[in-house]
Amino acid sequence: MRPRKIPLRKCVACQEMMPKKELIRIVRTPDEQILIDLTGKKSGRGAYLCGKVSCFKLAKKSKALDRALKQPVSPEIYDQLEQEFIRVEDDFNAAKDAVNDDDS
Ligand SMILES: [Zn+2]
Numbered sequence: 001m002r003p004r005k006i007p008l009r010k011c012v013a014c015q016e017m018m019p020k021k022e023l024i025r026i027v028r029t030p031d032e033q034i035l036i037d038l039t040g041k042k043s044g045r046g047a048y049l050c051g052k053v054s055c056f057k058l059a060k061k062s063k064a065l066d067r068a069l070k071q072p073v074s075p076e077i078y079d080q081l082e083q084e085f086i087r088v089e090d091d092f093n094a095a096k097d098a099v100n101d102d103d104s
Contacts, residue, residue: 013059
Protein backbone atom coordinates (compact mmCIF):
# COMPACT_ATOMS: atom_id res chain seq x y z
CA MET A 1 0.00 0.00 0.00
CA ARG A 2 1.29 3.35 -0.98
CA PRO A 3 0.66 6.17 1.45
CA ARG A 4 -1.10 9.02 -0.20
CA LYS A 5 -1.28 12.55 0.85
CA ILE A 6 -4.76 13.87 1.13
CA PRO A 7 -4.81 17.61 1.59
CA LEU A 8 -6.81 18.42 4.69
CA ARG A 9 -8.52 21.64 5.50
CA LYS A 10 -10.44 22.77 8.50
CA CYS A 11 -14.09 23.68 8.39
CA VAL A 12 -14.29 27.18 9.84
CA ALA A 13 -17.62 26.41 11.50
CA CYS A 14 -17.22 23.04 13.23
CA GLN A 15 -13.39 23.05 13.22
CA GLU A 16 -13.24 19.56 11.81
CA MET A 17 -10.36 18.57 9.55
CA MET A 18 -11.63 17.15 6.28
CA PRO A 19 -10.22 16.26 2.88
CA LYS A 20 -10.29 19.40 0.79
CA LYS A 21 -12.67 17.80 -1.71
CA GLU A 22 -15.36 17.37 0.91
CA LEU A 23 -15.37 21.03 1.74
CA ILE A 24 -16.94 24.00 0.04
CA ARG A 25 -14.59 26.92 -0.42
CA ILE A 26 -15.70 30.45 0.20
CA VAL A 27 -13.38 33.00 -1.28
CA ARG A 28 -12.82 36.68 -0.82
CA THR A 29 -11.66 37.85 -4.20
CA PRO A 30 -9.05 40.59 -4.67
CA ASP A 31 -11.90 43.00 -5.45
CA GLU A 32 -13.49 42.13 -2.10
CA GLN A 33 -16.41 40.09 -3.28
CA ILE A 34 -17.28 37.10 -1.16
CA LEU A 35 -18.27 34.11 -3.26
CA ILE A 36 -18.73 30.38 -3.13
CA ASP A 37 -15.91 28.86 -5.14
CA LEU A 38 -16.80 25.35 -6.21
CA THR A 39 -13.71 25.02 -8.40
CA GLY A 40 -11.42 25.76 -5.46
CA LYS A 41 -9.21 27.69 -7.84
CA LYS A 42 -10.27 31.29 -7.57
CA SER A 43 -7.62 33.58 -6.23
CA GLY A 44 -8.10 35.32 -2.96
CA ARG A 45 -8.30 34.38 0.67
CA GLY A 46 -10.31 31.23 1.17
CA ALA A 47 -12.30 29.69 3.98
CA TYR A 48 -13.62 26.15 3.98
CA LEU A 49 -16.92 24.77 5.14
CA CYS A 50 -18.28 21.22 5.15
CA GLY A 51 -20.84 20.80 2.41
CA LYS A 52 -23.61 21.06 4.93
CA VAL A 53 -26.06 23.85 5.40
CA SER A 54 -25.92 23.24 9.15
CA CYS A 55 -22.26 24.25 9.10
CA PHE A 56 -23.05 27.33 7.09
CA LYS A 57 -25.66 28.32 9.64
CA LEU A 58 -23.14 27.77 12.40
CA ALA A 59 -20.60 29.93 10.59
CA LYS A 60 -23.21 32.63 10.19
CA LYS A 61 -24.12 32.52 13.84
CA SER A 62 -20.56 32.60 15.08
CA LYS A 63 -19.35 34.96 12.34
CA ALA A 64 -16.69 32.42 11.49
CA LEU A 65 -16.35 33.76 7.96
CA ASP A 66 -15.51 37.23 9.22
CA ARG A 67 -12.60 35.76 11.09
CA ALA A 68 -11.49 33.34 8.40
CA LEU A 69 -11.61 35.95 5.65
CA LYS A 70 -10.32 38.73 7.86
CA GLN A 71 -13.06 41.01 6.71
CA PRO A 72 -16.42 41.92 8.20
CA VAL A 73 -19.18 40.04 6.39
CA SER A 74 -22.54 41.76 6.50
CA PRO A 75 -25.72 39.85 7.36
CA GLU A 76 -26.90 40.49 3.78
CA ILE A 77 -23.84 38.74 2.41
CA TYR A 78 -24.36 35.85 4.80
CA ASP A 79 -27.96 35.56 3.62
CA GLN A 80 -26.92 35.65 -0.02
CA LEU A 81 -24.23 33.05 0.52
CA GLU A 82 -26.65 30.88 2.45
CA GLN A 83 -29.10 30.87 -0.46
CA GLU A 84 -26.32 29.99 -2.84
CA PHE A 85 -24.95 27.39 -0.48
CA ILE A 86 -28.32 25.65 -0.39
CA ARG A 87 -28.44 25.76 -4.19
CA VAL A 88 -24.98 24.31 -4.72
CA GLU A 89 -25.11 21.76 -1.91
CA ASP A 90 -26.88 19.09 -3.98
CA ASP A 91 -24.63 19.55 -6.99
CA PHE A 92 -21.61 19.55 -4.77
CA ASN A 93 -22.55 16.31 -3.08
CA ALA A 94 -23.50 14.69 -6.37
CA ALA A 95 -20.17 15.66 -7.92
CA LYS A 96 -18.32 14.40 -4.89
CA ASP A 97 -19.94 10.98 -5.21
CA ALA A 98 -19.30 10.83 -8.94
CA VAL A 99 -15.57 11.40 -8.61
CA ASN A 100 -14.19 8.49 -6.69
CA ASP A 101 -10.67 8.30 -7.95
CA ASP A 102 -8.10 10.78 -6.85
CA ASP A 103 -6.95 13.53 -9.08
CA SER A 104 -3.33 14.23 -8.43
ZN1 LIG B 1 -18.25 21.84 9.38
